[in-house]
Amino acid sequence: MWVPKWQRDRDRGVDSPVPTQVVSNEEFIPRAQSEQQRHWEHLIGELAREKSKKLGMERRDFMRSSMGMATAFLAGNMVFGPYWDVSAEETEDVDAGAEKWPKDEYFIFDVQTHFTDGVSIGSRGSEFLRNIGLKLDPGKEAYGFQNFVKEIFFDSETKMAVISGVPGREVDKDKAGKILEGRDRRGGVLPSWLMSRSKKQLNDLADCERVLCQGNCAPNHYWDRKANAPDKVALFEQLEREVKDYGIDSWKWYCHTDPGKSGNGFRMDDEKLAYPFYEKSKELGLKVFSAHKGFASQSRTLGHFAHPGDIEKAARDHPDLTFIIYHSAMKHGTWEPQFRNPKSFDPKTGDFAWHDELMNIKKRNPDMSNVYCEIGTSFGSLAILHPVMCMHLIGKNIKHYGADHVIWGTDCLWWGSPQWVIDAFKRFQISDEICEKFGYAKLTKEDKAKIFGLNAARVYGVDLKKKLKAFPKDALTKFKSAYIETGGQRDNAAYGWVKV
Amino acid sequence: MPVLACAILVVIGVFISADEQPPAQPLDPAAWGSDHVGKPVPDYTTGGECLFCHRKEIGSQWASNRHHLTIRPLSQEAGGVRTASASLAGEPMFVLGNKKKLRFLRRSGTYGHLDLHTQAYDPATRKLSGATRAAWQSHTFGRNCAGCHTTGVDPETHAFSSLSIDCFSCHGDVDLKHTTDPSRALLSAKGKTPARVVVSICAQCHIRSGTSRSSGLPYAGNFVPGDNVLRDLKVSFTDKAMAELNPVDRHILENVRDVVRLGEDSMNCLTCHRVHESSADRHQHLPKSSAICANCHDSGNGRWTTKQFKTRSTTCQY
Numbered sequence: 001m002w003v004p005k006w007q008r009d010r011d012r013g014v015d016s017p018v019p020t021q022v023v024s025n026e027e028f029i030p031r032a033q034s035e036q037q038r039h040w041e042h043l044i045g046e047l048a049r050e051k052s053k054k055l056g057m058e059r060r061d062f063m064r065s066s067m068g069m070a071t072a073f074l075a076g077n078m079v080f081g082p083y084w085d086v087s088a089e090e091t092e093d094v095d096a097g098a099e100k101w102p103k104d105e106y107f108i109f110d111v112q113t114h115f116t117d118g119v120s121i122g123s124r125g126s127e128f129l130r131n132i133g134l135k136l137d138p139g140k141e142a143y144g145f146q147n148f149v150k151e152i153f154f155d156s157e158t159k160m161a162v163i164s165g166v167p168g169r170e171v172d173k174d175k176a177g178k179i180l181e182g183r184d185r186r187g188g189v190l191p192s193w194l195m196s197r198s199k200k201q202l203n204d205l206a207d208c209e210r211v212l213c214q215g216n217c218a219p220n221h222y223w224d225r226k227a228n229a230p231d232k233v234a235l236f237e238q239l240e241r242e243v244k245d246y247g248i249d250s251w252k253w254y255c256h257t258d259p260g261k262s263g264n265g266f267r268m269d270d271e272k273l274a275y276p277f278y279e280k281s282k283e284l285g286l287k288v289f290s291a292h293k294g295f296a297s298q299s300r301t302l303g304h305f306a307h308p309g310d311i312e313k314a315a316r317d318h319p320d321l322t323f324i325i326y327h328s329a330m331k332h333g334t335w336e337p338q339f340r341n342p343k344s345f346d347p348k349t350g351d352f353a354w355h356d357e358l359m360n361i362k363k364r365n366p367d368m369s370n371v372y373c374e375i376g377t378s379f380g381s382l383a384i385l386h387p388v389m390c391m392h393l394i395g396k397n398i399k400h401y402g403a404d405h406v407i408w409g410t411d412c413l414w415w416g417s418p419q420w421v422i423d424a425f426k427r428f429q430i431s432d433e434i435c436e437k438f439g440y441a442k443l444t445k446e447d448k449a450k451i452f453g454l455n456a457a458r459v460y461g462v463d464l465k466k467k468l469k470a471f472p473k474d475a476l477t478k479f480k481s482a483y484i485e486t487g488g489q490r491d492n493a494a495y496g497w498v499k500v
Numbered sequence: 501m502p503v504l505a506c507a508i509l510v511v512i513g514v515f516i517s518a519d520e521q522p523p524a525q526p527l528d529p530a531a532w533g534s535d536h537v538g539k540p541v542p543d544y545t546t547g548g549e550c551l552f553c554h555r556k557e558i559g560s561q562w563a564s565n566r567h568h569l570t571i572r573p574l575s576q577e578a579g580g581v582r583t584a585s586a587s588l589a590g591e592p593m594f595v596l597g598n599k600k601k602l603r604f605l606r607r608s609g610t611y612g613h614l615d616l617h618t619q620a621y622d623p624a625t626r627k628l629s630g631a632t633r634a635a636w637q638s639h640t641f642g643r644n645c646a647g648c649h650t651t652g653v654d655p656e657t658h659a660f661s662s663l664s665i666d667c668f669s670c671h672g673d674v675d676l677k678h679t680t681d682p683s684r685a686l687l688s689a690k691g692k693t694p695a696r697v698v699v700s701i702c703a704q705c706h707i708r709s710g711t712s713r714s715s716g717l718p719y720a721g722n723f724v725p726g727d728n729v730l731r732d733l734k735v736s737f738t739d740k741a742m743a744e745l746n747p748v749d750r751h752i753l754e755n756v757r758d759v760v761r762l763g764e765d766s767m768n769c770l771t772c773h774r775v776h777e778s779s780a781d782r783h784q785h786l787p788k789s790s791a792i793c794a795n796c797h798d799s800g801n802g803r804w805t806t807k808q809f810k811t812r813s814t815t816c817q818y
Contacts, residue, residue, distance in 0.1 A: 117676065140679065167549045188549050189676065225659065228611040257548025261652065261661040263612055298551045298559045300572055301663045336560060 036079050037385070043075035051092055066090070066097040069423050083387040084427040101426055103157060105445075107464065109453035110418060111162040111290070112326060112376035112409030115148035115198075116140075116189045145198050148413055153210065154480045155417035159453070159471055160462065163195040164290070164326075164409070165214040165252030169221040169259040172234055188259070192216045196246035208474035209467075212460060214290060215248035219273040221260040230262075230273060236280055243284040249460055250288035250324070251281070256296045256305035265305030268323075269313035278318055288322045288459060290374070293329035294354050307331075307354055312361045315371050322459055324407055328373045328397060329358040334385040350392035350438050362400040369405070372459065373397040375451075376409030380421045383428065391430045395440030403447040407455050425452070529735075529760040532696065533728030537714045537721045541652045541661060544668040545675075551667075558776055567775060570649040571596055571605065571614075571664045580626045587628065588617055590636050594663075596649055599623050600818060608638060612650075612659025616641040620817075644815055647719025648705035655714065655721035670701050670775065672725035686725045687770065698768040699759045700729040706752045706769075708813040709745065710735040718815045730760060737761055746809035751795040 048071055052062035062068050070090035077084050090097040141147060152158050168188020173179055185193055195213035202211045222234035242248045256265045266273045268291060281287070296306030308329040315323050331354035332339035339345065345352040351359075362368060375393065382390035397406045408425075410418040425448065430440050441447075457464045471477060536542075551559050562568050571594050574585055585592045585604055592604035594614065604617040615636040619628045641649075642658030650660030651669050662668075674685045682690035686697065703710075704723045710733040714721040720733040737757045742750050758764040772783045786793060788804070797804045812818075 167552050171543065186676075188545070189553060223611075225611040228609065254548065257546065258662065259546050259549055261543075261546060263661065263663060298562050299548065300563050300568060300576060302548065303563065304573070304575075 040075055040079045043078055044072050047071045047075055047091070055092065066094055066101070067092060069420070070097055072420075073423070073427055080387050081431075083391075083429065083431070084424070085429050086427055101423075106157070106426070106449050107160075107453035107457065107468065108156075108158045108422060109160040109162075109408060109456040109460075109462070110152065110158050110410050110412070111324065111374060111407055111456050112164045112411050113148065113152055113161045113418075114164055114166065114190060114411070114414060115145050116143040117191065117194055143413070145201075148198075149202060150483075151413045151417040153476060154483050156412075156419035157422055158418055159210070160457075160467070161211055162249065162409075162456075162460075163190075163199060163211060163213040165192065165195065165216040166190045167254045167257040167259060168216055169218075170216075170238060172222070172238060187216065190216075192242050192246055192248065196242075196248060199247070202476075206474045206476035208470050208476065209462075210471075210474070210476055212249035213246070214250045214252035215242035215246060216252060217242050218251070218253045218255070218266070219270070219277045220258055220262040220264065220266045223260045223262040230276075232276065235277070239277065239280055240284060243281070243286050248286070250290045251286070253289065253291045254306075255291065255293075255310070256299060256302045258302060265302040267305065267310040269310040269317070274314065275317070278314075278321060282320065287320060288324065290324040290326060292326045293358070294327045294331050295333055295377070296331075308358045308361065311358070311371060312365065312368075315361075315368055316365065319370055322370050322372065324372045324374050324459070325358060326374045326376060326409065327378045328375055328393060329354045330378045330393070331355070333377065334381045340386060340389070345389060347388070350389075350396065350434075352389060352392065355393065355396070359396050359400045371401070372405045372407045372455065373401050374407045374409045377411040377415075379425065380410060380415060383421075383424045388434070390428070391434050391440070392438070394428070394443065395430050395434065395438060398443075398447065399438075399440055403450045404455055404458075406451045407459070408452050422452075526761045527763055529730040529737075530728065533700075533726075533731065535720075535722075535727045535729075535731040536724045537655065537732050539722060541654055541722060542668075542673040542724060544652060544666075544673045546662060546668070547666040550671075550674075561776065565776065566779070567665045567670075569664070574604070577602075580623070581621055584621050584626065584628050588619065588634065590615075590617075592617060595621075596645065597621075598818075603817075605641060606636065610659070612646075612654065612657070612661060613638070614641045614646075616645070643717055647717065647723075653719075653722070655712075658717075668725070669704075670725055687775075695759050695765040695768040696728070697726060698770055699756050700727065701725045702769040703735075703752070703756050704729045704733070707733070707735055707756060708749060708816050709741065709753070744812070746812045747796045747807050748809070749812060751792070754795075 048059055048063055048068060051067065051071060052059045055062065055067075057065075063071075067090065070086050073084040073086040074088065074091055077086065087096070087100075090100060152161050166189055168191055170185040170187040170191055170193065171180060172185070174184075182193060182197075185191065187193065192213075192215045195215070199211045199213040203209050217235070217238045219230055219235070222231040222238060223229075224231040253268070255268060258265055268274050268289075278289075281289075291311075293306050293308045293311075296303040306329075308325055311323055311325060315321070330352065332344050332352075334340075339352075343353070358373065362371065375397070378393055379390060382393055394406070410421045412418040412421070415421065429443055432442075434440060435442055454464070456462075457467075547562075551562065574582060574592055574595055577595055581595065581602060585595075588604060590606060592606050594605040595602045596605060597603050597620070600623070602621040602623065604619070604621070605614040606617075607613075608615050615638055618630055618633065618635050618637060620630040621627070622629050639658070642653075642660075646653045646658055646660050649665070650663055651666040652661035653659065654661075667674075670687055672686045678684035678688070682688040683692070685691060686693050686701065704720055708718070710720070711718060712721050713732050713734050720727075720729050723729050723732070735753070735756075737753065742753060745753060755767075755769065759768060772786070773779045774781065788799070793799075793804075796807055798807055799805075
């Protein structure tokens with residue numbers, strides 16, 4: 001039986017700040033809670049009860065504190081082994097945690113955040129602000145832009161975010177040939193026009209650039225059926241609209257989808273389909289291409305287009321473009337039974353399906369410097385279910401691509417507030433044994449700083465010195481302070497579905 | 501059923517056509533609803549978009565769902581099929597068919613078309629068989645198969661718009677408002693789709709004995725879920741027609757007839773078949789005494805067996 005995670009947590013009286021079961025990001029079916037996860041969850045509850053009583057706190061308040069977060073990781077170590085950097089002291093002393101993990105130690109720039117068009121967003125202003133900080137129900141509002149701001153910016157340390165696209169294309173004209181605008185262009189659950197509008201709303205409100213956005217337009221979205229080729233007029237009109245009018249900061253491609261009904265997906269190294277798009281985009285000055293790779297078991301006929309094998313030629317042929325490979329091309333998520341079977345994961349080498357191909361590309365092309373590995377959902381879900389694979393994910397990404405080519409993404413708010421993923425990565429470490437055996441380096445604070453935000457800032461041309469001065473003074477920081485001062489707290493409920 | 505009784509039914513069927521049959525106030529199957537004959541294929545939402553949200557129930561099983569396997573990449577077929585296909589000139593890319601017979605396909609140069617190879621693969625013998633002259637046919641797939649093996653077929657050009665069966669084929673042209681109003685998506689669990697609409701959706705492909713009035717092809721012209729498929733698809737519900745069918749096809753036609761001609765609305769295909777799960781699971785819960793079981797099964801020596809039947813559809817070649 002499938003239930004929303006918040007409902008299952010409420011029913012069981014669970015209030016863990018870290019998911020102890022993989023949550024579906026709605027791109028997949030999560031697996032049932034494992035025995036280890038059940039044990040972990042049980043330990044969190046036991047430890048929280050014991051420690052909150054000792055400290056004279058309400059259990060719920062304890063779990064929402066940094067001590068609660070530390071308790072969750074400590075319990076994780078008790079079940080999975082010492083994978084998290086956490087001490088018993090941090091679970092009972094706020095100051096100990098604060099000293100060890102100072103807030104804002106890292107500049108956090110999340111390149112994979114989403115919301116949906118399930119709710120009317122309305123204009124920025126009082127109505128928008130009144131709703132921030134309220135505990136929203138998990139219905140459509142929880143997936144909306146207002147809650148996005150709360151979860152991403154108020155409830156976590158995230159300083160900048162990219163609103164990341166989803167499959168869908170805009171309808172450019174009506175039947176009479178009239179150019180459509182805004183909502184009339186439709187475009188799926190998170191269309192480009194909406195990402196753009198939301199970006200502007202938030203940045204205007206903050207009076208500072210906090211949010212960037214992507215555009216969904218892709219080479220197979222407008223198709224000339226007579227010529228059986230891209231409708232370049234319509235395609236380039238939309239491309240230009242998204243760059244010039246919407247002000248997008250990157251493309252987001254789902255090569256294995258076909259919203260334009262071209263009859264096929266497309267490869268990123270297709271000289272007839274993708275290359276003209278690259279050239280046109282270059283002309284307009286947009287050089288960042290983000291691509292969903294991996295997580296594509298849904299389609300027999302098009303799923304193979306999510307394989308990263310097309311990155312190599314595309315990146316080599318276009319050294320002036322930047323390619324960000326989302327999910328680090330992990331084929332199977334921890335929600336699919338195949339993810340750890342021998343065909344998909346080889347514990348002897350630490351290789352796992354499709355991610356190994358992404359690594360091989362770099363091995364074959366050591367000079368290639370324009371491909372980046374994004375870790376949204378891959379890191380978070382592996383951290384929960386398979387810490388050893390998680391070590392291989394991070395270890396190999398850094399070993400082959402370098403710590404300056406791994407990019408932070410979370411896939412939130414599908415995962416609720418990203419703070420637990422942030423805390424997990426802060427404390428994440430690769431064991432000595434695995435480092436030695438596989439030639440990985442221990443993660444340093446410098447590595448984490450790059451991954452958390454410095455790399456994305458470089459890719460997106462963010463003037464960090466200027467930004468770090470501007471953030472504390474901007475309206476979003478003021479609203480966040482007011483939100484916290486008036487009792488606003490992170491709601492631990494992750495939005496998504498779990499199997500019970 | 502005794503042989504004599506069968507024979508009598510056949511004889512009666514010969515003399516009484518559907519239109520002449522006077523069952524209790526038979527309905528005109530084509531009288532209700534509308535169709536999309538002569539209209540453009542809707543700009544429907546494709547499966548890749550649908551599954552972004554609907555992964556929780558649908559996603560992980562869709563790749564193995566038979567409705568998604570109406571066209572399959574050759575590269576994912578068993579080794580024997582791939583080996584046999586290697587002898588075919590012209591790079592076959594896809595297959596269609598089942599455990600009895602497979603056909604090979606490749607992309608045509610024109611939009612929404614697949615070429616069909618004249619030779620078939622027999623999984624039992626692991627050999628190619630069929631036409632003596634091995635060749636790629638340009639129009640056979642579009643004229644015979646596209647309506648049920650692909651999605652959104654243009655009735656004039658026979659060009660499909662999505663490979664295999666996509667969500668649109670059964671759920672219709674669904675807009676985003678279905679998230680708050682499930683009735684906007686046909687066959688949704690929360691929406692109540694009328695029996696004749698459900699039957700019409702399933703019948704668009706599962707009746708293999710129809711002919712389009714508008715095109716003469718064996719599938720309805722531009723059927724959009726919600727339409728009445730029988731406005732364009734000419735189907736005979738006579739006893740003679742029933743008698744000529746194999747048990748499975750008869751079961752389908754009888755049940756369609758019950759809804760569209762006899763007005764039965766308490767049952768439809770989904771009463772027993774779950775498309776997104778194992779389609780056959782639910783029917784195993786029927787009491788063994790149900791008359792419907794005898795359509796396809798024999799009971800002898802306390803064991804239920806599935807009836808063997810001969811090839812009955814020249815279009816589908818089974």
